[in-house]
Amino acid sequence: MKTTIQETGGKVVAVLEGSLDTVAAAETEEALRPLNDVEGKDIIIDCTKLEYISSAGLRIFLVILQNAEEKGGHVYIRGINDTVREIFTITGFSNIFEFME
């Protein structure tokens, strides 16, 4: 699992690569912690290279979302594949996140 955070055009982009399973969740949560301190900027989570996400991984997304919403920001999810999209759909997470192509 590889995680990188970069800022482009006034937006913070977190790029996730690999499989965000339960084992990788702890390290990924730590890597994405800086996103909790983002103030007044939109956050984009790039899932183009994300192969799989577990419920523990979804929780990380939820934490990011709730932190952002408390500060009035938006969280967008970009380029998810069919497997991950299905998980989002089953768990209802597709209802609370905004997606961009």
Added chain:
Amino acid sequence: MKTIIQYVRRKLSVRVSLWVVIFAAVIFVAALGFLFYQSREAIRQEAINHASQILDKTSLRVEGILNRVEVASDMTKWLVQRHPDKADSMFVYSQGMLLNNPDFYNCSIAFEPYHFKNKGRYFSAYTKYDGDSTRTIQGGNDNYQYFYMDWYLMPMLSERPCWTEPYMDYDTYSNTTEMVTSYCQTINDREGQKIGVINTSLSLNWLSQTISNVKPYPHSYSIMIGRGGIYIVHPDTSKITRQSIFTQTIEHPDTAMSALGHAMQRGEEGMKHMHIDGNDCYVFYKPLGKTGCSMAIVCPEKDIFGGFDRVRRAVIAIVCAGLLLMLYVFIRIITRELSPLHQLAKGAETIASGQFDARLPDFQRTDEIGQLTRSFAGMQQSLVKYIEELKNTTAQKASIDRDIRIASGIQMGMLPDKFPTRADRDDVQIYASLTPAKDVGGDLFDFYFRDEKLFFCIGDVSGKGVPASLFMAVTRAVFRTVSARESKPDEIVTAMNRTMVGMNKTHMFVTLFVGVLDLPTGHLHYCNAGHDAPLLIGEGVGELPCDNNIPVGFRSTWKYTLQEAQIFSGTTIFLFTDGLTEAMDIDKAQFQMQRVGDVATQALADGQHEPHELIGRMTESVRQFVGGAEQSDDLTMMAIQYIK
């Protein structure tokens, strides 16, 4: 040999000492070798000079004697020729010769037959020493016709003075023989006619003693050969006149000996290194004046180098003894210097065996060994500290493990463990299993009957371990509390969500499927909060349609939707968590929904879709698929078959 090598490998002191001594030995060998070589060369040169000088001296002495013979002979000849017709004077001349030269053996002044008319056929004035006095007689007679002797004929025929080859002289008067060599020259009358011969003899025995007395070394000896190579002087007297220098080479070809013989015959002077009678010898040779003889001094090599060899042996012995002593002393010194290491090693072994408080020796040294000891003591202190910490940590961990085991027991105790079967009820039979990934898990299931309704739920808390298990316990408790007064699943989930959002600061959430089965009618009301859709296994295998509600626990405003379905008799509702579909094998491949469906279809085809059988089959399929891989997530299954 092997044990010696092993011993040397094990002993540092022996190894270091051996290296030093070997190195010293190499230097000694080089230095002594050079010294020995140079000394030997010097001694050899000295020996050559020494022997040459002695040879020169001896040869001068022999030549002196021979010269004296020749001069005396010449003087007598002059006297005889002054008075050639006075026969009796010849006795006086002959006697005078010997009296003047007591070391001569004899002297004959012999004349041609009938030279003196009144003396008859034989006249030879012969004088010889007999003890201290001389004896002079007329030596010729019928038994000794001297004019046929070699010594008489040689000068007569060659017409010049000459030295004879050695021959045996027979003294008729005393009946003794003596090996002699003679200087002979003719006597001429006033007309120059040869009228006789003067013969002056030297005893070879005497000459031999004179020469043999010359001994540059204790075992050296002299030889002298005549023109034909015949031995004239030799320490083995049996060889004199009977053998030549070439005699031995006929039987045992010896080129060196032959070469020596020829060189001596040619009258050369020089030195040869030879092997004679089993000894290496140096032979120094030189011709003896006009006689045609040649003398040689044979010096055994061991005589020449005897002293040198003794010194060399002594030096080698001293060096060897010194090196051995050096080895011994070095081993002792190094062993003594390193002995603290032994004690340190023993101390270390004691510590390694578990006695961390063992006292290390204190050497009060400032060298490397002292440093090592201090470092070691420091390490020991750290070790004691760490072991203490480790003990505490281990104790704490054991305590935590115990707590977790207890928690796991409590958690499992919350779940229903009595599953109704056909024997118990005529409307529904249920079976479920929960296998946590760690000791305590985040999955849950529950069911109970109220008012002819079956209330059931299955859920999966995000994450696993202790946090997930706590959240799971809360979820289950809230489910029981809420469902005790609510009968509609959507109301139950909504109420649960509202309650749990308020007590969730950690952003945990739980996916939940809540169903209420009306037992008399088989009508199912359900609400799915983000959970995997259950399978219905009856006439066929299919998913129960589910709305995409969000999981419970983080958004209090969400309105959960209610759904309903009719369950026919014999149909099994198969609920599961994502631990089933996402069970991973060693290559991280997932079990997936497709396989869950396949197993269910096969179970249906085999008529084994009753709860216990179905879950048994599913468990076995997952077990085979996963193989040796570690279980990555909690795995929970619940099957409910409506049989009314």
